[in-house]
Amino acid sequence: MAIDFTLDRHIATITINRQDRMNAMDAEHYDALSAAWTRVRDDPEIRVAIITGAGEKSFSVGADLKSFLNQQPPLSELLLTQKGQLLNRGLEVWKPVVAAVNGYCIGGGMTLMLATDLRVCVEHATFSVSEVKRGVFPANGGTQRIAQQLPHAIAMELLLLGDTFDAQTALRWGLVNRVVKPDALMSEALAYARRLAANAPLAVQAAKELALRSRDVDLPTGLRLEQLMLRLLQTSEDVAEGTGAFAHKRAPDFKGQ
Numbered sequence: 001m002a003i004d005f006t007l008d009r010h011i012a013t014i015t016i017n018r019q020d021r022m023n024a025m026d027a028e029h030y031d032a033l034s035a036a037w038t039r040v041r042d043d044p045e046i047r048v049a050i051i052t053g054a055g056e057k058s059f060s061v062g063a064d065l066k067s068f069l070n071q072q073p074p075l076s077e078l079l080l081t082q083k084g085q086l087l088n089r090g091l092e093v094w095k096p097v098v099a100a101v102n103g104y105c106i107g108g109g110m111t112l113m114l115a116t117d118l119r120v121c122v123e124h125a126t127f128s129v130s131e132v133k134r135g136v137f138p139a140n141g142g143t144q145r146i147a148q149q150l151p152h153a154i155a156m157e158l159l160l161l162g163d164t165f166d167a168q169t170a171l172r173w174g175l176v177n178r179v180v181k182p183d184a185l186m187s188e189a190l191a192y193a194r195r196l197a198a199n200a201p202l203a204v205q206a207a208k209e210l211a212l213r214s215r216d217v218d219l220p221t222g223l224r225l226e227q228l229m230l231r232l233l234q235t236s237e238d239v240a241e242g243t244g245a246f247a248h249k250r251a252p253d254f255k256g257q
Contacts, residue, residue: 003032004054005039010047010197011190012040017054022104024064034084034091041093044256047197047204049093050189051116052100053109056182059101059125062108088115088141094205096196100189101125101176111138114145117208118196119176120188121167127175130162148215149175200238201256 002017014036016023025033040049053059077083085091088111099113101121106128113119113127129138129146137143138159147155150173157163167179180188196204206229214222233239237257245252 002054003029003036005036007043007046009194010045011193012036012043012046012049014040014049014051015054016052016060019055019057021061021064022058023053023055023060023109024062025060025108026064029064030086031084034086037085037087037091037093040095040097041091046095047201047256048096048098048193050098050100050186050193051087051112052186052189053102056102056122058104058109059099059121060109060112061104061106062111086112086140088112088145090141092209094209095201096204096208098189098192098196100185102182102185107131107138108140111140111142111145114149114175115141118192120178120180120185120192121170121176122182122185123167123179124182125167125170125176125179126164127166127170128162128164129158130164132160133162198251198254200236200242200252200254202233202236202238206233 002015004013004015004017006013014033016025016029016033018024018029040046087093087097088108096118097116099116099119099121101113101119103122103124104126105113105121106126107130110127110129129142131138131142138146143159146159149155150158154173158165167176170176171179177192178188210222210226210229213225217225238254241254242252
């Protein structure tokens with residue numbers, strides 16, 4: 001079992017490393033991935049995370065169906081809403097997350113990608129949420145984020161037919177930011193991550209939180225939340241550093257304070 005985790009210069013890289021199963025995840029892998037996301041959320045040294053899959057074939061094909069087939073967990077677990085939280089299941093991680101999609105991005109792999117913020121994929125990447133062909137539907141945010149991030153007709157086509165689509169289609173629909181050759185995937189993802197890590201951490205996290213929460217509130221409430229968050233940030237050391245660096249024409253050195 002391996003969910004690899006590295007940290008370098010404020011950038012955490014999480015790698016789903018189960019190549020023999022196309023980076024499918026059983027219960028143990030989901031638990032390890034949950035722990036990795038919790039560390040990203042809580043570690044002040046981390047400003048950005050990259051999520052990718054090991055190898056050149058698969059980002060992730062989601063749940064390992066053989067390990068979950070026909071299992072019925074106790075009904076009591078349905079009420080444990082905070083147990084084993086994942087990025088795509090609702091864990092609140094306001095630090096930006098970059099997806100480096102290195103191949104098959106299917107089922108739970110795609111719902112994971114949909115919970116990230118910036119996305120780079122290889123030319124041979126393949127996407128689908130085909131759960132309806134197996135008697136279920138794309139959970140862990142699948143029915144929610146697809147409908148939020150795509151036009152209605154396209155979202156319904158993906159959810160109800162379970163069709164597969166390629167990298168260029170994902171780019172055209174706006175599901176990914178860039179399509180690159182395989183040998184450029186991690187360098188492109190790292191380039192995004194370094195730019196994100198260089199910005200003021202509190203401001204980046206506040207901007208992400210406000211943007212995501214805007215989906216659930218009306219405009220006047222969203223505007224008021226903006227005012228309150230901005231007023232808080234005006235008291236931060238990072239604002240003083242940013243304005244001072246601008247005045248003196250030097251690169252800022254943000255501390256996230």
